[in-house]
Amino acid sequence: MHLYPLIRPFAFVLDPERAHRATIAALKLVPKHHPPFFPASLKSTVGGLEFASPVGLAAGFDKDAEVPEEMLDLGFGFVEVGTVTPRPQRGNPKPRLFRLKADRAVINRMGFNNHGQPAAFQRLLECTHLHGVIGVNIGANKDSDDRIADYVEGVRAMGPVARYLTINVSSPNTPGLRRLQDEGALQELLAAVRDVGCGKPIFLKIAPDLNEGDPERIVKAAIDHGIDALIISNTTVSRPPLKSKYREEAGGLSGAPLKTLALDALRRFRKASGGEMPLIGVGGIANADDAWDRIRAGASLVQLYTAMVYEGPGIARRIARGLAQRLKREGFASIGEAVGSEKP
Ligand SMILES: Cc1cc2nc3c(=O)[nH]c(=O)nc-3n(C[C@H](O)[C@H](O)[C@H](O)COP(=O)(O)O)c2cc1C
Numbered sequence: 001m002h003l004y005p006l007i008r009p010f011a012f013v014l015d016p017e018r019a020h021r022a023t024i025a026a027l028k029l030v031p032k033h034h035p036p037f038f039p040a041s042l043k044s045t046v047g048g049l050e051f052a053s054p055v056g057l058a059a060g061f062d063k064d065a066e067v068p069e070e071m072l073d074l075g076f077g078f079v080e081v082g083t084v085t086p087r088p089q090r091g092n093p094k095p096r097l098f099r100l101k102a103d104r105a106v107i108n109r110m111g112f113n114n115h116g117q118p119a120a121f122q123r124l125l126e127c128t129h130l131h132g133v134i135g136v137n138i139g140a141n142k143d144s145d146d147r148i149a150d151y152v153e154g155v156r157a158m159g160p161v162a163r164y165l166t167i168n169v170s171s172p173n174t175p176g177l178r179r180l181q182d183e184g185a186l187q188e189l190l191a192a193v194r195d196v197g198c199g200k201p202i203f204l205k206i207a208p209d210l211n212e213g214d215p216e217r218i219v220k221a222a223i224d225h226g227i228d229a230l231i232i233s234n235t236t237v238s239r240p241p242l243k244s245k246y247r248e249e250a251g252g253l254s255g256a257p258l259k260t261l262a263l264d265a266l267r268r269f270r271k272a273s274g275g276e277m278p279l280i281g282v283g284g285i286a287n288a289d290d291a292w293d294r295i296r297a298g299a300s301l302v303q304l305y306t307a308m309v310y311e312g313p314g315i316a317r318r319i320a321r322g323l324a325q326r327l328k329r330e331g332f333a334s335i336g337e338a339v340g341s342e343k344p
């Protein structure tokens with residue numbers, strides 16, 4: 001049953017941030033039910049964790065861990081909550097979220113608005129964790145004097161309630177944050193985070209706006225410090241041709257116009273890692289073909305956010321179903337067999 005096309009016109013009358021709040025409030029009212037059954041071929045293991053479906057919800061939708069179980073029930077194989085910072089912060093002044101309808105895209109400059117790690121910790125403590133994987137994406141406070149210390153704090157604070165942690169150094173909306181992807185800073189950050197020894201898999205989320213040599217350098221740092229997977233990618237600060245009136249707004253662009261850039265970045269990381277490092281493909285994924293292309297290009301898992309704004313939450317189940325059909329059609333017994341199977 002596709003209810004979302006009927007609901008969407010009402011949601012789109014509201015400004016995007018209000019629509020988002022209303023969606024979270026509505027999700028909290030949905031009675032808990034069993035998650036969908038996924039075909040066995042969709043099962044995979046990444047970073048030692050078992051995923052029933054490779055289709056996950058990307059960070060930023062459920063920043064404060066208000067509805068992770070509801071999103072699992074709706075058909076996501078895993079949900080990444082956050083970004084959460086050690087202390088609560090308001091984020092950037094509004095408006096800071098723009099729907100680019102004609103482009104099937106979003107521009108956001110939210111700036112890590114969140115209730116802080118202690119609040120998310122309490123909520124996650126109450127989750128029953130019976131099914132699905134809930135990961136926590138951590139960041140640094142805007143006004144922090146020592147950003148690396150904020151990540152160390154995040155790993156300590158959120159490790160006990162996270163199935164995995166994502167180190168997010170790729171948001172364009174906290175000034176200077178992306179500099180933590182630079183060589184010396186990244187080595188220092190990853191060494192500090194590893195030293196905490198929280199015992200949970202650690203993923204690193206990367207920006208799609210890459211210079212020559214970045215993938216090789218980042219892969220090396222990640223392998224040196226035992227990072228379990230790379231998430232490729234966050235939003236882009238570049239502006240491919242766009243039709244919408246909001247195209248000049250500052251912030252990170254996501255959705256359909258990010259698709260080619262994110263797929264290209266994924267291929268570069270696959271080449272740089274030679275399949276040594278699990279990759280998670282994100283950016284502009286809107287259907288099973290997009291997800292399938294990402295898996296064949298080297299992604300063990302995929303995530304999405306913006307396409308759900310346009311297509312509704314049923315998208316996760318539709319993509320999972322489509323992936324199972326493609327595996328069968330192409331003669332693969334599992335997702336793992338199809339990862340990186342595209343011809344160069
Ligand atoms: C409104 C909005 C808020 C986001 N907030 C975060 C965030 O807090 N942390 C993060 O790592 N990524 C954040 N993202 C990026 C997404 O997780 C994802 O990497 C990006 O949007 C590309 O995927 P998509 O095209 O499927 O949306 C945000 C994206 C959007 C649209």
